[in-house]
Each structure stands twice: as C-alpha cells, then as structure tokens.
Amino acid sequence: MKYRNFNRAIALTLFLVAVGLAFWMFANLDFIGSRIDGNVFSLLPKSERNPVAEEFVNRIAKSGEKSAVILIGSSNLDTALAAEKEFRFQIKNLDLKSLSLEGGLTEYIAVLEKHKSGLVTPEDELLLKNQSARFWYERSNALAYSPSNVGIPWKDDPFGLLGNWLNRLVGSTKVYPQGDSLIASQDSVSYAVVPLEINSSIDSIQSQNILADAINLAIENTKDKYQGISVIRSGVVFIASDTSKTAQRDIAVIGLVSAICALILVASIFRSFYAIAAVLMTVSIAFLYAFLTCIYIFPKVYVLTLAFGTSLIGMSVDYCLYWLTGSIGDNKSPFERRRYLLPGMLLALATTVMGYLLLIMTPFPVLSQMAVFSISGIIAAWVTVIFLFPFITKLRFSSNKANALPHFIQPGFFGDISILRYLLISAILLTSFYGAFTFKANDDIRSLASFNKSLVKEQSEASKILDIPSPSQFFIVTGSSELEVLSQTDALTKKLDALISQGFITGYRAITQYVPSVEVQNNASAAYISPNKDEAIKKVAKEMGMRPNWVKSETQVSSPITLADISILPIYKRLNYLWFDSSPSVRSTAVLLMGVKGEESVEQLSRLASSEVDWIDKPQEISNIFYRYRKLFSYIILAGYFLTFIAIYMKYKLDSWRAVIPPIFATFITLAILTLMGESIGLLSIIAFALLLGVGTDYGIFLLQYPRDRRILFSISIAALMTLISFGSLSFSSVPALHSFGLTLLIGVSLSWLLTLFFAKRPASDA
C-alpha cells in the first residue's frame, strides 16, 4: 500500500508540475514568442576558421542583414521614377530608413589633391613616360577650353590626371543620381533604386514578417498603379521571412496531419475516449517539456526545430501504444503491467535516446537543438506513460475487429518455405550491395537551401544590376602592417585585373582603390615628375597668367596618401568594413568580388590564395563541413550499431542479431531505393539513418522481449505506422533538408518493420 501511495504521490506531482508549466507557458506567450528565431542564417554550422576571417564574414553578413534594396524598373525612366514616388509613399510609415545619397566626395577630393602625384591611373602613367611636352601642353589647353571640368577645378588638375584617377574609382559605380532618385540601368530598362535600412526595432520573426509583408503589399499596390513596371527585391529580410513562413506552414500542416492521423488510428483501435485523451495528454506533455527545455538551454529556439519536433508526436505516441495495446483484454493490474513492460520500454528508450544523442555531436546548432528537443520530449512521454498511466483506471479495452489485425501479421514469415526465404535473403543482400556501392553523395549546401527560387533570382539580378559584391566569396589579405597589407592587396588586385579582362569576374572592391599601396604611389609619383609634363606646365603657366608658385605646386612630388588620411572622412564609413585591425600586430583587409561566374571562376580565384591571401568561399566551406560530417556520421552509425548490439547482447545473447540486422539492411536498401529514385545522399539522409538505428532496433527489442505476446506485435506495428505518419509527413515538407530526412525515414522505417518481422524468431507456440 505504501508503494502504491508513493507512486500516487509521484504521479500527482508529475501531473501538477506539467499543468503548472503549461499555465506558465500560456501566461508568458509573448516572452516565448520572442525567443523563437526565424533567422535561417543562424542554422549555418559553427565555423572552424580563423577568427579574423570569421569576423569579416560576420561584418559583411551583418551589413547585409539590415539592408534591403528595391529596384523599380521600366523601359521608360519617367514611369520608373513616378512608380518610385508611389512606392516611397506606400512605405513611408514602415519601420524603415530610406538611405540618402552619401556625400563627402568634396572632402575626399580635397584630401586627394594633397597627395595627387601618387594618384595617377596606369594609362596616364604610361602617357607620362612616353608623351612629348607638346602633348601635355595641348591636353592642358583642351581641358581649359572645354565647356566644363567635372569635379576638380582646372588649376588643381591642369592635365586631368587626378580627374581620371577619381573617375576610375567613383565612375565604376553602376548607380547614379537623377534628381532625388538613384538610377541604374541594364538592357534598356531603367531602374529607380530604393536602398532601405531596416530599423533595429525589427528583431523578431513576427516583426520581420510584418515588415516584409508590408513592403510586398506596397510593391503590389505600386504595380497595380503602374502597369508594366518590374520590381526586383534584394535583401535578407525577404528571404528570411519567406523561409520562416514556409517552415511555419510546414509545422502547421505536418503537425496537423500527423496529429489527425494518429488520433484516427487510436480511435479506430481502442474505440475509447480515454485512449484518445491519454494520447493527447502524453503528446502535450512531451511537447511542453521539449519546448521548455530548449528555451531553458538555448538562447533562441529555431523555427526548424519546431518543424522537426512535430515528428516527436509520433515518437511519444509509440510509448502510449505499448501501454494501451498492452491493456487490450488484459487482466493484469496496472502495476503488474508496468513491471511487465518496463524492461522492453527501458531498452527501447535507451536505444532511441542513443540515436538522438548522436545528433548532438554535429556542429550544427539547429541539429543539436533538435536532439535536445526530441530527447527531452521522449523522456517526458516515457515518464508520463510509466508513472501516470497506471492511475488512469479507464485505460482498459476489450478486443474488437481492429485488434484481430495482428493475427495476419506473422513474425518470421516464409519460415517454412526455405527456398523462398533464401531467395528473399539473397535479394535483400543484393539490393543492399547495390545501395551501398551505387549511391550518389551530394554535400552541396545549395542543394539543401530551401530559399524561394524567384527571390533568389531577384537577388542575383539585383546584384548584377547594382554590381553588389558577393558576401560569401572573397579574399582576405593579412599582414603585420598597413604598408604590407596594402602592397599585398595591390599585388592581388593586379592579378584580379587580369581575371576581369579574361571575363572570370566583372570587378572587385578593395581598400587600395581608395588608398593605393606606397609602391604603387611611388611609381606613379616617379612618372608624375616627367620632364615633358614639367616643360608643358611652365608654358601653360605663362600663357594663362598663373601665380609663380603654381608651377612649383604642379611639379612636386607629394607624400603618399595613407589610411589615416581618409579614416576621418565621411566616405570612410562606407569602406571601414573592408579594413580590420584585429590586433596591434595584425592588419587585414577584404577584397570583395563582383560577378563571379561559376565554378571555373572560383577555380581561378582560389589559385590566387597564398600564405598572406586567404580565399574565402563560404558555400564551399559549408559543403566541405557537410562532407566531413557525413563521413563522420557514417562511422558514428557504425559505432552506434555496435554499441546497441552489445547492449542487447547482454540481455538476449545469440538472438541479438534479430534486432540489429533489420535496420542495417533497411539502411542499405533505402540507399538503393533513393538512388533509383534519383535522390542524392546528403548529411541529412545520413542523420535519418542514425535515427533509424534508434527507432528500428526498438521493434526488434520488443519482439525479443515478448516473443509470444500478440499485443506487442500489434504495438510495434502501430508504432511503425505512427512513425511513418510523422516522418512520412516530413517528406512532404518544402524545406529540402526536412524532405530528404523524411523520405529517408519513410522508406527506412517501413523496411525496418518488415525486415524485423522477417528475421524475427517464430513464436514457440506456432512452431
């Protein structure tokens, strides 16, 4: 009696704690909402790279995250500008800053003038070396008699040398002002460019979604008013919002489908309201603990965790089913039943949790979170079944037609007809070999990216029109001093110039375009003091009636410009992300690239790397990490099977292979089927196989533990069906990662169930 009371106390405590937590959660929905992270970029693996490069990647990503650009295009510039006005009116109340044109060019030019002897284009340098005094005299006159000199007054740049240098720098921007607007054009379409900065108040998915929706609505309204315009969106906010919405829709649909299917199944088997209530309660408690554990451990809970976590419904239902089917037509007391089921359930829990623990070892924060979510949820479900179910007195069911189903399921079938059995075994072996040796691996991160294709297209179109450098492929030049870094950068850009002329890239952005290295400036200065040019300047000075000291100022070598000269200017704000003083002895700078054209360009670019020049290729790096972890995971699975085998062996000795072999063959045959379906195998499929190890061995364990219990056979069949429902529904997800995970498990679990029955020991009573 004491034992019973003790148990009752535990059950009551567990129940009250769960109810309390549920109340707490509902009371703090706002807080919980703020802890959900919809940012797809946080799903990328923790990098293993050097901190300087990482800092750069972060900076470039950060500057990209808060900004967005809308391009409003029309073949008629006036239409584009009118539509822009309408669009700006539509978004005027949103949480956005419209970026204005950054000025500061005048101050920059004033600084340049002080260092002009070193600021000469390579073309002019050549002319300075080769051209006669007459040429320079005529060039100076030509500029004086032209209707207008742009930017720099004639007296400060009588040969247009600095003007040419400046034009090469600022002239390459594809965006130019037109009245109050910014204009870019491509293929006879004029675009009004609307650069936007998202206010820092936009930090949660909800506010991000609201903003993206509002901008999209403004675009639609503008399009309605101005037929025929094209609008191109560029910005992380659109992709992030779209992805989080897809994920949320998937959660809703997949969660609902698996829940409804689970309930229909339970209702048709047990025909009892209490059975349904018990299942719902278990699932809710599992979800509650899973979610709260993640909130407790992680600063943010990823939307994808929740999407993945819906499969937890299926897993926690499994434990209910073992109990509930165990109660059909059973006269044991609840505590006897618990003692009866405990060994099987404990081993099943242990092997499943082992499967999920393997997930924690991956470098992807979202996967470790999924594992924590699942482990805590499953343990909560298990505890609920073991400690609460014995007190739900109404969980006692009589047999009905549905319960007769297991009589058609025959463990160890085809046991008698040995030829057929051997044929089947050889077929299993052959297919397994086929799967093991023909599958196509694919570790390309881009094949897992679930980003909306049209948005990605818009993004790349915008980059092309505006010539935005790539945030994921660039160089980092590191050295011990500014001098060293700038000269290394100049050496690199010289090589990049060659790649531009060969068409591998369209351009680059480097700090040396603003502050050339001392070598480059010294070479320019050496050319600048050309005797022919100096002869011309004297003649020009005489004719134009210049002051005597003018000749001196136009013939002397000035000191080289340094970063310190421009770091105080407003224009530097646009450049400072290129420069990084990581420590007093380490300086580095990024060289960003425009128009990188496919693999061949990447190949060419990667060859430019050296000990001082790092080639950063983020997608390739992630793909490499995927590859490495896919390999690692394969070994972990092998180890997992070995450990599971040992765990089972301690109890079931020689029969243990019956629990371990089925999921192994299921894995290989799944590989074969996926290959035949044209699916390639990535890290996510391998992770699915790791889970199959946990789930699949459960069936075998239960058959080994209760070989004569028809109810258990029934349980594992329903459990397999439930898992199919929950994981199968994941294969319908539009998130490719979830899809391949779901599909792999859908096939794997079916096969595993089938093979478990196939390899099961025939019950003694039937023999």
Place this chain on the structure above:
Amino acid sequence: MHKSIVWRLMVFLMLIPSIVFADQLLNQIKNSINTPPIIWGKFIQNRTLTGVSKKLVSEGYFLVDKQRGILWVTEKPIYQTLVVADAGISIKNKSGTLMNLDSRNLPSVKYINELMLAIFSGDMNAIERVFNYTGEVTSRGWSLDLTQKNISSAVFKSVVINGGSVVSRITLISREGDVTDILFTEVKPIAALTTDEISKFQ
C-alpha cells in the same frame, strides 16, 4: 533691421509668381522651344576659371544629336573636338586623342552625358528630372535658373539657360566657381549628319 525685413518680404513676394507658375513655366517653354532631333549652331564661349587670370575665349560650332550626343568643335584659338557620346567623353585634336573617358567602364560618365545633353538640347523633361528651377517667359524669350536637386552629386552650382525657339545662351557655374558662358548663334535643325560627323561620334 526694418529695411532688411521689407527687403526679404519683397524678395519673397517676387518669388511667388515663379512658385505659383512653376508647373506652367516648363510647359510654356516646351511650347515655344523647337527640339528637333539634330541641331547645329555656332558658339562663342567665355570661361573664367578660379585661380586663372586669363579669360578663355573660344569659338567654334556644335552639333546636338539626341541619339548620338554632343559634338563640340573648337576652332579658335586652338582646334579640338570634344565628343560626349554613349561610348564616353573624348577630347581629340589633329595629332590624336588627348583625353578619353570610357562610359562602358564608367557608368557615371553616362550620367554626365545625359546631364549635358539635357542642357544643350533643351529637353525640358530631362531638365525637370535633375533640376529644381525658377524662371520666366516673356515675349522676347524665356530664361531658366537651374540648381541640381541632389546637392551631394551636383556637378554644377547653378545653370542658367536662355532661349526662344532654340537655346541661345547657357551659363554653367561649377561648384568651385568656374564660370562658363556660352552664346549660340545660327542655331538650326539639320536633317542628317554627314559621314564625317558620324565618324567623329565613334
């Protein structure tokens, strides 16, 4: 003190008509100005450059082709041609090219081209996009005072255009204070360019 208020008030009152009629102003000019696809004319240019004591006077002829751009041929005191075209800006003399800005590599050169073409061809739609304007229309002609809408990217501090059925005078004042005053004479539409002229645009 009192005087200055009155003065300001008068300036303000004087501004009112041009503010009120600002919309009509460009329409009126559009009605009076001829903008054929190609015009030809002679010019006399006076330049006063900051820090340069000599007044730079030059003469020559020009062509404005809305399709191709501007051809500016200085004949006195030196011979040189300035071409402002889609391909870029170039200055040549008899011995060869003196300056060349390629707009394929430098999109901003295209911006300067469009600005110049708008001013020299009297294209009011283009002018309206880039400039804030005041001005007047009288029986003898019209005048427009232009300031660039976007100050940070402004090439000119101000531009004054006078004209009747054609543009007759343009005054460009750069940010640094260089003043270029150009008088046009014998301006007339022409039907087509000669092959020599076409080759100069290339």
